[in-house]
Amino acid sequence: MTLAHPHPSHQKAKALRPGARRPAKELCSECGLCDTYYIHYVKEACAFLNQQVAELEAVTHGRSRNLEVSDDLYFGVHQDMMAARKQQPIAGAQWTGIVSAIAIEMLTQGLVEGVVCVQNTAADRFQPLPVIAKTPEEILAARVNKPTLSPNLSVLEQIEQSGLKRLLVIGVGCQIQALRAVEQKLGLEKLYVLGTPCVDNVTRQGLQKFLETTSRSPETVVHYEFMQDFRVHFKHEDGSTETVPFFGLKTNQLKDVFAPSCMSCFDYVNSLADLVVGYMGAxxxxxxxxxxxxxxxxxLEQVQNQLDTQPVSSQGDRRQAVQQSIPAYDKGVTLPMWAAKLMGIVIEKIGPKGLEYARFSIDSHFTRNYLYVKRHHPEKLEAHVPAYAKRIVEQYQLPD
Ligand code: FAD
Ligand code: SF4
Incomplete structure (x- = not known):
């Protein structure tokens, strides 16, 4: 006689229906966990209910970041950092397609049986559609950012049910934090996590407002990025590029556009992924x-022969620019376009580059987000802001 294995207790929990208020309320980033029976673990797992970066770093990487070492403080636990680009970029990828290329190799080399990634719906190129890809074509169909909150973890139930044992998950910080918290419950033999940095994400509605206030042709935008030259680069359907200086953004109208989860996030660099691929330190x-x-x-070794690489470098001093950005954002100051363009040119010439640009972006977002949490959720401030973020914010003078 064989005894049936009792179901893990989480399988008795019930996913929330779409649209129902999530446990993290307005801070929910729609990571997808609560769309599954893993909602059972939400109080512990949710990045916005239980910030536990240091504890999970220790479990995942064998140690948490050393706050006395500057690169650890800013970029998290790491063995190595570099700048890289694909010798043959993947057409239509966000940058050169390193993320998609790694996922394809992991699958075709048999290191994993499936890849959690996010495609878009047929009707809307910015509406996320998380999938477990099992072919290179399905991975390629997920290339390019969906600059909207994406419930990547909504496929977690399918993992357990389909019996997959070796898996690669691609995701942003809040998704990966929740994933790490339930990792041991997924019944996997091996989990690889490929992360991207993430900041200033928006709901689908918020994205529309951002495109309409910022781009000359919102309906033809295929993708965009806030780039190291202090401009937003919009790519349009016809292949043309439009650039708008950061300092010319209509901050007063855009103040509420970013999701409250992203205004409260301090895991810009995806601390808990095994490998992170972004652009801002290069x-x-x-x-x-x-x-x-x-x-x-x-x-990374799976794609090494497809890449050009160079060491990371750092130039300039970000601190003054960060300090000046704090009251400007707070008061919603918008410069006239000619002044914004001029400022963009000057700062591009003399401003921070390489890792210093990454620090500029981390500092300006952490100070902004610290103020946001302090004003909107003061009761969460102490526990929700990780120690490394407090250190970073302490370098600046903040308004009350
Ligand atoms: P591609 O080969 O095009 O693959 C992109 C992968 O991202 C796909 O596999 C897809 O599954 C996944 N993906 C797309 N959208 C989402 C989403 N919403 N949630 C989870 N996964 C998603 N890098 C920085 O250095 N600094 C930043 O400030 C920064 N901001 C970002 C903001 C957002 C909202 C996102 C999604 C990414 C951001 N990145 C940032 C990462 C960067 O834009 C690129 O995604 C990264 O460099 C990979 O480029 P690629 O060409 O290798 O990716
Ligand atoms: Fe649930 Fe994720 Fe939202 Fe937290 S962020 S409430 S875990 S869906």
Whole structure:
């Protein structure tokens, strides 16, 4: 006689229906966990209910970041950092397609049986559609950012049910934090996590407002990025590029556009991924790679022969620009376009570059977000802001 295994207790929990208020309320980033029976663990797992970056770093990487070492403080636990680009970029990828290329190799080399990634719906190129990709074509269909909150973890139930044992998950910080918290419950033999940095995400509605206030042709935008030259680059359907200086953004109208979750997030650099692929610590046109642990190194090795690489570098001093950005954002100051363009040109010439640009972006977002949490959720401030973020914010003078 065989005894049936009792179901894990989480399988008795019930996913929330779409649109129902989530446990993290307005701070919910729609990471997808609560769309599954893993909602059972939400109080512990949700990045906005239980910030536990240091504890999960220790479990995942064998240690938490050393606050006395500047690169650790800013970029998290890592073995290596570099700038890289694909020798043959993948057409239509966000940058050169390193993320998609790694995922394809991991699958075709048999290191994993499936890849959690996010495609878009047929009706809307910005509406996220998380999937477990099992072919290179399905991975490629997920290339390019969906600059909207995306419930990547909504496929977690399918993992357990389909019996997959080796999996790669691609995701942003809040998704990965919740994933790490339930990792041991997924019944996997091996999990690889490939992360991207993430900041200033928006709801689908918020995205519309951003495009309409900022782009000359909102309906033809295919993708956009806030780039190292202090401009937003919009790519349009016809292949043309439109640039708008950061300092010319209509801050007063855009103040409420970013999701409250992203205004309260201090995990810009995806601290808990095995490997992080972004752009902000690299020269213009290059991607920035942070290898956090051995699994991350193994992933990177799969595409090494497809990449040009160079060491990371750092130039300039961000601090004054960050300090000036604090009251400007707070008061919603918008410069006239000619002044914004001029400022963009000057700062591009003399401003922070490489890792110093990454620090500029981290500092300006952490100070802004610290003020946001202090004003909107003062009761959460102490526990929700990680120690490394408090150190970073302490370098600046903040308004009350
Ligand atoms: P591609 O090969 O095009 O693959 C992109 C992958 O991202 C796909 O596999 C897809 O599944 C996944 N993805 C797309 N949208 C989402 C989403 N909403 N949630 C989870 N996964 C998603 N990098 C920085 O250095 N600084 C930043 O400030 C920064 N901001 C970002 C903001 C957002 C909202 C996002 C999604 C990413 C951001 N990144 C940032 C990362 C960067 O834009 C690129 O995604 C990264 O460099 C990978 O480029 P690629 O060409 O290798 O990716
Ligand atoms: Fe649930 Fe994720 Fe929202 Fe937290 S952020 S309430 S875990 S869906």
């Amino acid at each position: 020269p213009f046109g290059w991607q920035w790679i942070v290898v956090r642990n051995d699994r991350g190194r193994e992933m």
